[in-house]
Amino acid sequence: MTQRTSFKKFLAQHLQGEHSIALSAMLGDIVNACKQIAIAIDSGALAGNMGSLGSENVQGEVQKALDVITNDIFIECNQRSGYVAGMVSEEMDSIIEVAKKYKQNGQYLLLFDPLDGSSNVNVNISVGTIFSILKSPNNKPELADFLQPGTAQVCAGYALYGTSTMLVLTTGNGVNGFTLDNESGEFYLTHANMQLVKDTEEFAINMSNYRFWEAPVQRYIDECLQGKDGKRKKDFNMRWVASMVAEVHRILVRGGVFMYPIDTKLQVKGGKLRLMYEANPMSFIVEQAGGVATTGMQRILEIIPTGLHQRVSVMMGSANEVDRLIAYHQN
Numbered sequence: 001m002t003q004r005t006s007f008k009k010f011l012a013q014h015l016q017g018e019h020s021i022a023l024s025a026m027l028g029d030i031v032n033a034c035k036q037i038a039i040a041i042d043s044g045a046l047a048g049n050m051g052s053l054g055s056e057n058v059q060g061e062v063q064k065a066l067d068v069i070t071n072d073i074f075i076e077c078n079q080r081s082g083y084v085a086g087m088v089s090e091e092m093d094s095i096i097e098v099a100k101k102y103k104q105n106g107q108y109l110l111l112f113d114p115l116d117g118s119s120n121v122n123v124n125i126s127v128g129t130i131f132s133i134l135k136s137p138n139n140k141p142e143l144a145d146f147l148q149p150g151t152a153q154v155c156a157g158y159a160l161y162g163t164s165t166m167l168v169l170t171t172g173n174g175v176n177g178f179t180l181d182n183e184s185g186e187f188y189l190t191h192a193n194m195q196l197v198k199d200t201e202e203f204a205i206n207m208s209n210y211r212f213w214e215a216p217v218q219r220y221i222d223e224c225l226q227g228k229d230g231k232r233k234k235d236f237n238m239r240w241v242a243s244m245v246a247e248v249h250r251i252l253v254r255g256g257v258f259m260y261p262i263d264t265k266l267q268v269k270g271g272k273l274r275l276m277y278e279a280n281p282m283s284f285i286v287e288q289a290g291g292v293a294t295t296g297m298q299r300i301l302e303i304i305p306t307g308l309h310q311r312v313s314v315m316m317g318s319a320n321e322v323d324r325l326i327a328y329h330q331n
């Protein structure tokens, strides 16, 4: 049997440059958090944590017990490396302070969505965790320090709790995927240098919002649905898991386009998905794999954030399809 490359070995071999020591420590903690989250999710109804809490998060969404449990795990695991100056979470109103004694080298910011797709937990469908790492200008970060564009990300990744638990990440030098070996508790490299194919016949969008979409998105989907009989001259397939992590992972593996566009219902909020916790990290990964990520009007990674919980229109995936969406928006 060929020698497997463990996550630790991969980091030792591949992390180079000014961030390597800090990233290797921080990613070690992130991996531990994701392993603990996988266990919490795995225990499912047996652990009694499948329900809703009745509380709402800062975004006005009903919190599941696991939203809070996974948030606590992520914070607990990631505050002691010495490198994290501050964190922000989709589930929390304001900055998560790191104790002074733990941030001697606090030069980085950690942003995360601890449980993505949480409406799927009690129906036993894949969920994930998304994270993004930024350089911190100081070790006592304030709100403004977090509001950096996605192009400034040093690292981004996600854990997918699916048929197997996987970790996929980029440090700006391609995208690599690792699978958790439950017996040893180690992640091993299984998806080296992931590349997103440029062409696809598969799209992912919540079709129930059709009547609220803007004209360019309706046009794009109309043409896909016309299939061989229409302008596109080929039939399209559709998938919608309602977990962005699962959706983006499928697209990285076999191509496709994922959309959660702005629509008239979402106008006031600016979109459904969150720039700092979802759109930016996933866009970084998608671009690093050769795909494109846009709001329709602008490259997502170039948006200058105005708020921690800002939402944006999202279209990402196979380059030729996303380029077509951009062209339709320009018309």
Ligand code: AHG
Binding pocket: 061, 090, 113, 115, 116, 117, 118, 119, 206, 242, 243, 244, 245, 260, 272
């Ligand atoms: P979260 O569970 O972190 O709130 O995110 C859910 C997001 C995303 O993962 C998914 O693509 C989308 O919401 C699903 O939305 P609909 O339920 O409107 O389809």
Ligand code: MN
Binding pocket: 113, 115, 116, 117, 244, 278
């Ligand atoms: Mn999410």
Ligand code: MN
Binding pocket: 090, 113, 114, 115, 116, 117, 118
């Ligand atoms: Mn979430």
